[in-house]
Amino acid sequence: MGIKIEDLTVTFKNKVTAINHADLEISKGIFGLLGENGAGKTTLMRVLTTVLSPTGGTVTLDGIRYSEANYEKIQRKIGYLPQEIDLYPGLTVQECLEYMGDLSGIPRQICRERISCYLEKTSLSEHRRKKMKQLSGGMKRRVGLIQAILSEPEFLIVDEPTTGLDPEERIRIRNLLVDFSQDRTVLFSTHVVEDLAATCNRLAVMKKGKFLYSGSMRELVKQAEGHIWVCRAKDESTARQLEKKYHVSSKQYAGDELQIKFISEEPPEMECRSCEATLEDAYIYITSKEP
Amino acid sequence: MIYEMKISLPFPKQAYAVFFVVILSLVRGVTCSDEIGIALEAPVAILAAAFCADTYTQEVVSRRSEIQRLCPMIKRINSVYRRIVIQDIFLLSVAAAGYGLFFLFQNPEIDGTGSSGLENEACRFLVYFAAVAVTIGFWGLLSNLLSCLFRNMWMGIGGCLLLWLITNSSMGDRYLGAWNLFSYTFRSLENSGDYTWLYGKTACIGIGVIAAAVLPKIIEKRG
Numbered sequence: 001m002g003i004k005i006e007d008l009t010v011t012f013k014n015k016v017t018a019i020n021h022a023d024l025e026i027s028k029g030i031f032g033l034l035g036e037n038g039a040g041k042t043t044l045m046r047v048l049t050t051v052l053s054p055t056g057g058t059v060t061l062d063g064i065r066y067s068e069a070n071y072e073k074i075q076r077k078i079g080y081l082p083q084e085i086d087l088y089p090g091l092t093v094q095e096c097l098e099y100m101g102d103l104s105g106i107p108r109q110i111c112r113e114r115i116s117c118y119l120e121k122t123s124l125s126e127h128r129r130k131k132m133k134q135l136s137g138g139m140k141r142r143v144g145l146i147q148a149i150l151s152e153p154e155f156l157i158v159d160e161p162t163t164g165l166d167p168e169e170r171i172r173i174r175n176l177l178v179d180f181s182q183d184r185t186v187l188f189s190t191h192v193v194e195d196l197a198a199t200c201n202r203l204a205v206m207k208k209g210k211f212l213y214s215g216s217m218r219e220l221v222k223q224a225e226g227h228i229w230v231c232r233a234k235d236e237s238t239a240r241q242l243e244k245k246y247h248v249s250s251k252q253y254a255g256d257e258l259q260i261k262f263i264s265e266e267p268p269e270m271e272c273r274s275c276e277a278t279l280e281d282a283y284i285y286i287t288s289k290e291p
Numbered sequence: 292m293i294y295e296m297k298i299s300l301p302f303p304k305q306a307y308a309v310f311f312v313v314i315l316s317l318v319r320g321v322t323c324s325d326e327i328g329i330a331l332e333a334p335v336a337i338l339a340a341a342f343c344a345d346t347y348t349q350e351v352v353s354r355r356s357e358i359q360r361l362c363p364m365i366k367r368i369n370s371v372y373r374r375i376v377i378q379d380i381f382l383l384s385v386a387a388a389g390y391g392l393f394f395l396f397q398n399p400e401i402d403g404t405g406s407s408g409l410e411n412e413a414c415r416f417l418v419y420f421a422a423v424a425v426t427i428g429f430w431g432l433l434s435n436l437l438s439c440l441f442r443n444m445w446m447g448i449g450g451c452l453l454l455w456l457i458t459n460s461s462m463g464d465r466y467l468g469a470w471n472l473f474s475y476t477f478r479s480l481e482n483s484g485d486y487t488w489l490y491g492k493t494a495c496i497g498i499g500v501i502a503a504a505v506l507p508k509i510i511e512k513r514g
Contacts, residue, residue: 046357049361051360072363072364075360075361076361078361079361080358080361085354086353087353088294088298088355091294095294099294103359103362103367104366105366147358
C-alpha cells in the first residue's frame with residue numbers, strides 16, 4: 001500500500017506542462033523527491049494533496065483513486081506542509097496549533113496532548129506562548145510541520161521543509177521526519193541533497209516534469225560510480241577550460257592548486273583519478289545526462 | 292471562537308473601522324437626528340465590504356488554504372461563518388457608536404421634547420440599528436463571496452463598490468425604488484409612517500441568504 005502514480009500529466013492553462021507522463025510508486029518510510037527548482041516537485045505535491053487536479057493519468061493512494069468523489073477520503077489520510085506558508089501571525093504557537101487541530105476535527109484534549117508532545121520533540125515548548133510573528137524562520141517551519149502531523153496522518157507530504165534553515169534547525173526537522181515515518185509514508189521534497197542522504201533510503205529525481213530516476217539511493221550512487229573524476233589544475237584558466245568541457249561538481253583550493261571534481265562518462269584525457277561518488281555527484285550525473 | 296476573533300479582528304482593522312466612523316461623524320453634517328441614519332448607512336456599507344473582503348482570502352494569500360483543504364468541509368465553512376458573524380457584530384457596534392458620535396460632535400435637533408423626544412429618538416435608533424444590521428450583513432457577505440469566487444479580495448471590494456455606486460445613486464433610487472438596497476437611506480423623512488423601504492431590506496436579506504448558501508460551494512470548488 002502506498003501512492004501509485006501512472007502516466008501523470010499536469011498541464012496549466014498557459015499550456016506549460018509541469019508534469020509530463022510520469023510514473024512513480026511510493027511505499028512506506030521516507031521517500032525523497034529531488035530536483036532543481038521548477039522540476040515539478042511542488043506541482044506533484046499539489047496533485048497528491050488534491051490542491052490541483054491532474055490533466056491526465058491516474059493516481060491512487062492506498063488503492064483509492066484520485067477523483068473528486070474520493071477527495072474527502074484521501075484528504076483525511078494526508079498531512080501537508082507547503083513550501084511557503086504563513087501561519088496566523090496574530091496567534092500564539094499554542095493557539096495556532098489548537099486552531100488547526102480543531103479545524104482538522106481532532107478532539108480538544110487529544111489535540112492538546114499531541115501539541116505538548118510535538119512541541120517538546122521540536123524544542124518549542126518554551127516558545128508556545130510566543131506569537132507566530134515573533135518566531136524565526138526555522139521555528140515557523142517546525143510549527144508548520146507540527147500542524148501537518150497533528151492529525152497523525154498515514155501520508156505526510158512536506159515540500160522543502162529545510163530551505164533557508166541553519167544546520168541545527170535542519171537536523172531537528174530531519175529527525176522529526178524520521179521519527180514520524182515509522183509505519184507511515186513520508187514524501188520529502190527538497191533540492192538539498194544532504195537532507196535526503198541523511199534521511200531516506202529511496203528517492204526519485206525529477207527534471208522538467210519527468211522522473212529521471214526512481215529507486216534506492218545506493219543504486220543511484222552506483223550508477224554514477226566510475227564517472228566521477230578529480231584532477232588538479234594549476235591556474236584558473238585550466239579550471240575554466242574544464243568547466244566548459246565537463247559538469248564540475250566541486251572546486252576547492254588545495255595549497256596552490258585547484259582540486260576539481262567533475263563528471264565524465266569516459267576517462268578524461270588529462271591526468272586525473274577516479275573517485276567515489278556521493279549522492280550529490282550521482283544527482284548531477286543523472287541530471288546532466290538529460291538535456 | 293476566541294481564535295477566530297483574533298484572526299478576523301486584528302488591531303489595524305479595528306483601528307481603521309473606528310477611525311472611519313469618527314471622521315464621518317465629524318465631517319458629514321446633519322441638522323436633525325433623523326438624518327443620522329441616512330448619513331451612516333451607505334458609508335457603513337462600503338466599510339463592511341472592505342472589512343469582510345479578506346475573511347477567507349487571507350487563507351488563500353498565506354497559502355493556509357492548501358492545508359485547510361485537507362480539513363473537513365463543515366469545519367472550514369463553520370469557521371468562515373463564525374468569522375463573518377464576529378466581524379458583523381464588531382461593525383454593528385461601531386455603527387451604533389457612530390450614531391452616538393453624531394450627537395456628541397454635532398448636537399442635532401431631536402424631534403419632540405422631554406420624554407416623548409427621547410422615546411422618539413430611541414425608536415429611531417432601533418430602526419436604524421435594524422436597518423444597518425441588515426446592510427452590514429449583506430455587504431459583508433457579498434464582498435466575501437466575490438472575494439472567494441475570484442480568490443482576490445480586491446475583486447470583492449471592487450465588485451461591491453460598483454454595486455454600491457449604482458444602488459446609492461439617484462438612478463438606483465429611480466429604477467429600484469422601494470426595492471433598492473439603500474431603501475432606508477432613500478426613504479421619505481416627511482412620511483414617517485411609510486415603511487415600504489422594508490422591501491429593500493427584505494431584498495438584502497434574500498440575496499444575503501442565497502450568498503450564504505452558495506459560499507460553501509464556492510470555497511469547496513475554488514479552494
